[in-house]
Amino acid sequence: MILYDYFRSSAAYRVRIALNLKGVPHERREVHLVKGEQRSAEHVARNPQGFVPALDIGGGKVLTQSLAIIEWLDAAYPEPRLIPAEPLARADAMARALLIAADIHPVNNLRVLKRLEAQFGADEAAKADWYRHWIAEGFTALEAMAGDGPFLGGAEPDVSDVLLVPQMYNARRFELPLDAYPKLVAADAAASALEPFAAAHPDRAKPE
Incomplete structure (x- = not known):
């Protein structure tokens, strides 16, 4: 699992927290927002919005949008639950x-x-x-x-x-x-x- 990240992006920071809480092994790859690396053809192919975070979960699937990623993590790795069931x-x-x-x-x-x-x-x-x-x-x-x-x-x-x-x-x-x-x-x-x-x-x- 690869997290395309920027250290000071608050949306990426959220996903780092969620991955850590779930104990999900992953590799981080920096996309430098200030340098404009998010607008590269390579990154836009990965995330059409040109944003971070993007989470490559394998099998050609890349997840985007921090809340959507957190929701997927809750479904795929139920403990500890972050979005309450009740x-x-x-x-x-x-x-x-x-x-x-x-x-x-x-x-x-x-x-x-x-x-x-x-x-x-x-x-x-x-x-x-x-x-x-x-x-x-x-x-x-x-x-x-x-x-x-x-x-x-x-x-x-x-x-x-x-x-x-x-x-x-x-x-x-x-x-x-x-x-x-x-x-x-x-x-x-x-x-x-x-x-x-x-x-x-x-x-x-x-x-x-």
């Missing part, structure tokens, strides 16, 4: 996860930031303000949706914690104050203390 718990976990994957992440990814610069002349400070704004909007809602801990959904990490940890990394990278989100900070700390999460951190995943 319908209401599943709906709650997916609502939290999609708040990050569908509402925060898409407006803050690299291609959007580049478009802000190219079309509207946004400088680095303006792009950072944009980034912080959308994380804060999402985190305010997610804080209200979080459970009593230690993780977002309760006693064990679920798919929403897998998405939270990379987003918290981004929030700190862009210097968003986190005092207003004590439940998110606590869930991030609880998850990050686990080796499968810690091993996926960009500082440990970055190329030598």
Whole structure:
């Protein structure tokens, strides 16, 4: 199994966490987003969107989209389960996860930031303000949706914690104050203390 990855991609970071939690052996191959390697003909043949992550599971099949990959991993490697089986718990976990994957992440990814610069002349400070704004909007809602801990959904990490940890990394990278989100900070700390999460951190995943 080969994961086409970029160490600082939050979507790829999610999949690294999920693979680690499942204990699935895999090889990582870096696709350098800043250098534009995701637009190479070789990578677009693998993932028509030109994104990471892409997970080659063998037999000519490559999976794309981080949540789809996580869902496949849950089906193929059931333990530990990341997307709850019980319908209401599943709906709650997916609502939290999609708040990050569908509402925060898409407006803050690299291609959007580049478009802000190219079309509207946004400088680095303006792009950072944009980034912080959308994380804060999402985190305010997610804080209200979080459970009593230690993780977002309760006693064990679920798919929403897998998405939270990379987003918290981004929030700190862009210097968003986190005092207003004590439940998110606590869930991030609880998850990050686990080796499968810690091993996926960009500082440990970055190329030598």
